[in-house]
Amino acid sequence: MLRILGKIQRLGIVTEPLPKLHEPALTEIGEQLKALIGEQFSGSLAIREVDAGSCNGCELEIQALNNPYYSIERFGVHFVASPRHADMLLVTGPVSRHMEEALRRTYAATPDPKLVIAVGACGANGGEFGASYASCGAVANVIPVDAIIRGCPPTPLDLLRSILEAIGKRSTANPSNKR
Amino acid sequence: MRPQGQLAAFSRHLTDVGLYVEAQASPGLAPTQLILVQAVDWSRLGIAARAWGCRWVAGWGEDMGETIRVNTCFEKAGAYLVARTAVPRAKPVLWSHIDSYPGADRPERHIRDMLGVVFSGHPDKRRWTRHQAWKDSEFPLRRDFPAAGRPQAQTPADHQYNFLLAQGSGVYEIPVGPVHAGIIEPGHFRFQAVGETVLRLEERLGYTHKGIEKIAEGRDADGLARLAGRVSGDSTVAHAWAACMAMEKAAGLEVPPRAIWLRALMCERERVANHVGDIGAMLNDIAFAFGFYQFARLREEWQRVSRAAFGHRFMMDCIVPGGVAVNLDQHFIAAMRDEARTLRKQIGKLMAIINDLPSVADRVRGTGILKPEYAQALGCMGYVGRASGMNFDVRRDAPYSPYDKLTVKVPQHHYGDVNARARTRLEEITASFDLIEGLLVGLPAGPIRVTWKPPVAGTEGLGLIEGWRGEILSFVRFDADGRIARFFPRDPSWTTWPALELLIHDNIVPDFPVCNKSVNGSYSGHDL
Ligand code: SF4
Numbered sequence: 001m002l003r004i005l006g007k008i009q010r011l012g013i014v015t016e017p018l019p020k021l022h023e024p025a026l027t028e029i030g031e032q033l034k035a036l037i038g039e040q041f042s043g044s045l046a047i048r049e050v051d052a053g054s055c056n057g058c059e060l061e062i063q064a065l066n067n068p069y070y071s072i073e074r075f076g077v078h079f080v081a082s083p084r085h086a087d088m089l090l091v092t093g094p095v096s097r098h099m100e101e102a103l104r105r106t107y108a109a110t111p112d113p114k115l116v117i118a119v120g121a122c123g124a125n126g127g128e129f130g131a132s133y134a135s136c137g138a139v140a141n142v143i144p145v146d147a148i149i150r151g152c153p154p155t156p157l158d159l160l161r162s163i164l165e166a167i168g169k170r171s172t173a174n175p176s177n178k179r
Numbered sequence: 180m181r182p183q184g185q186l187a188a189f190s191r192h193l194t195d196v197g198l199y200v201e202a203q204a205s206p207g208l209a210p211t212q213l214i215l216v217q218a219v220d221w222s223r224l225g226i227a228a229r230a231w232g233c234r235w236v237a238g239w240g241e242d243m244g245e246t247i248r249v250n251t252c253f254e255k256a257g258a259y260l261v262a263r264t265a266v267p268r269a270k271p272v273l274w275s276h277i278d279s280y281p282g283a284d285r286p287e288r289h290i291r292d293m294l295g296v297v298f299s300g301h302p303d304k305r306r307w308t309r310h311q312a313w314k315d316s317e318f319p320l321r322r323d324f325p326a327a328g329r330p331q332a333q334t335p336a337d338h339q340y341n342f343l344l345a346q347g348s349g350v351y352e353i354p355v356g357p358v359h360a361g362i363i364e365p366g367h368f369r370f371q372a373v374g375e376t377v378l379r380l381e382e383r384l385g386y387t388h389k390g391i392e393k394i395a396e397g398r399d400a401d402g403l404a405r406l407a408g409r410v411s412g413d414s415t416v417a418h419a420w421a422a423c424m425a426m427e428k429a430a431g432l433e434v435p436p437r438a439i440w441l442r443a444l445m446c447e448r449e450r451v452a453n454h455v456g457d458i459g460a461m462l463n464d465i466a467f468a469f470g471f472y473q474f475a476r477l478r479e480e481w482q483r484v485s486r487a488a489f490g491h492r493f494m495m496d497c498i499v500p501g502g503v504a505v506n507l508d509q510h511f512i513a514a515m516r517d518e519a520r521t522l523r524k525q526i527g528k529l530m531a532i533i534n535d536l537p538s539v540a541d542r543v544r545g546t547g548i549l550k551p552e553y554a555q556a557l558g559c560m561g562y563v564g565r566a567s568g569m570n571f572d573v574r575r576d577a578p579y580s581p582y583d584k585l586t587v588k589v590p591q592h593h594y595g596d597v598n599a600r601a602r603t604r605l606e607e608i609t610a611s612f613d614l615i616e617g618l619l620v621g622l623p624a625g626p627i628r629v630t631w632k633p634p635v636a637g638t639e640g641l642g643l644i645e646g647w648r649g650e651i652l653s654f655v656r657f658d659a660d661g662r663i664a665r666f667f668p669r670d671p672s673w674t675t676w677p678a679l680e681l682l683i684h685d686n687i688v689p690d691f692p693v694c695n696k697s698v699n700g701s702y703s704g705h706d707l
Binding site for chain 2 (some may be wrong): 004007008014028032050051052053054055056057058059060061062063064065066067068069076079081082084094097098099100101102104105106127128129130131132133134136146152153155
């Protein structure tokens with residue numbers, strides 16, 4: 001136990017302030033959004049991730065949001081196990097026809113108001129897989145989508161920024177959105 | 180006897196036992212040998228191969244117009260052999276290999292769903308890859324089936340699949356998925372349990388079926404490399420390499436040495452990244468958060484260097500037909516050697532802490548045992564096989580360049596539990612560090628890509644690569660104008676998914692996540 005504590009102490013905190021990719025600086029966006037999440041989602045935004053047919057590359061980068069460098073939880077954002085607990089769906093992959101109904105049901109199970117973000121080139125437009133006998137292509141072909149995060153896969157920073165922006169947009173579009 | 184000699188003797192043996200065997204030259208498959216066998220002899224081929232001690236590697240089919248061609252690949256002591264037969268399209272019936280090779284079960288069901296070949300003697304008549312996206316009378320890999328298909332407005336759920344039922348007092352069923360609790364891929368698990376103990380697990384996969392084999396048709400070489408790099412995102416390097424190797428062998432294209440060495444460097448980096456990340460994830464599944472965050476941190480640092488050096492965190496699309504797309508800047512040679520040394524030290528320190536914790540040992544020792552005889556019967560590849568006594572690694576046993584010039588250490592364990600799989604993976608990380616060192620020191624100078632020259636129609640090629648999950652087989656056949664006629668990638672997950680059903684038996688339900696993670700099959704790589 002002492003060695004665990006020793007390691008933790010020696011290492012310190014590796015979580016990074018967000019780099020300035022866009023103006024205003026992301027740290028500021030982060031701070032504003034933390035406030036927004038505080039106000040609108042009682043301090044915690046719950047995301048249900050749905051792999052609707054991805055190649056699993058997008059999943060790896062979404063998982064990375066939980067690593068100590070990105071630490072998405074510091075903004076009050078966390079991933080939950082059930083759509084019934086979720087405020088937001090993060091959907092990856094071209095939607096395979098075999099996942100189509102599961103995605104619809106997951107969407108239906110998520111309480112309103114809900115945000116849906118399509119992730120990756122595949123989520124945006126089917127990517128390398130397109131639409132076929134096996135794939136419906138874009139997430140928007142199956143359920144309503146509020147925002148898109150492009151990239152193959154999008155980097156954790158892209159994900160972080162876009163998730164925060166999507167919440168920001170939702171609150172400007174709909175200032176009365178309160179839980 | 181040289182490895183190829185073994186299988187040459189095997190094909191003579193087949194003739195001796197009365198099979199009509201015709202050896203055929205196929206330069207794109209070499210050193211793998213190709214034999215043509217009559218359809219009536221298919222069952223005896225399986226029996227003879229089993230008796231000869233061959234491993235069943237993969238099976239795939241192809242619509243040739245009047246006939247449907249079926250291939251099976253065998254391996255013994257590092258020598259590969261493809262046996263090929265044809266059945267009439269009008270009556271495509273072939274005897275199953277399942278009696279000799281249980282591992283042929285799902286691949287044969289896949290061929291049936293995709294091409295309509297009926298495997299007689301196969302005890303499981305249920306669909307496998309097909310859910311409800313196409314009818315049971317339609318076969319997507321037949322030439323007359325359009326890639327766009329004839330989809331319904333909404334594809335219904337596949338809720339009428341007949342899972343095996345267990346009955347008795349106190350037996351209950353737990354359905355899990357396809358949408359799982361974590362940030363992972365979709366699939367369905369059906370548990371039958373008594374109390375906390377798992378009596379039986381049945382997997383239902385195919386949810387991420389994206390029609391990869393079909394949409395490969397008609398692509399050019401670059402397009403196929405991109406698609407291959409997305410068969411399973413976590414193995415993008417290995418799959419892209421296997422597909423490019425197959426295409427380059429078909430085209431008789433010599434890839435510059437520097438490109439080959441850079442491919443291996445990327446492949447070893449991919450192996451380290453996934454092993455490091457998964458060890459963290461396994462620790463997470465036994466609720467040891469400290470270990471999870473430490474290994475997640477190390478993985479992140481490793482991937483950042485991959486991005487700095489090759490421009491992509493997973494090195495996606497870096498392997499292209501004829502070479503690699505990005506060169507390695509000279510200063511990374513020293514930087515990556517340092518990086519590997521530092522990571523080796525860091526992992527050593529962490530493992531010293533983790534190995535000391537009885538609460539970790541308690542969860543991983545004796546959990547999820549895959550008996551060596553099961554691993555053998557299923558032909559399990561990669562760390563899953565090697566933690567259960569299998570002793571095979573393509574890099575060492577059927578070496579391809581540049582591994583023929585390097586020493587590949589292959590760890591082997593016998594106990595087959597979660598602990599053995601974790602140990603195997605830790606030792607593979609160390610072995611990869613040695614390889615990375617060797618690759619960086621010996622990295623040849625010169626060009627990194629040659630111009631792609633499409634081969635003539637009908638040429639085929641076979642790529643065999645040791646990815647981080649194990650042996651990847653990639654088959655390619657070209658059509659006219661350098662277009663792809665057939666692409667079949669066999670991810671090692673095909674060999675380890677059935678193993679999960681066996682190793683979970685008699686374990687408690689709460690240990691399923693760590694058992695599953697210790698195997699970590701790719702859903703996408705399997706479902707295609
Ligand atoms: S966007 Fe790229 S990484 Fe994500 S699922 Fe599609 S192919 Fe895979």
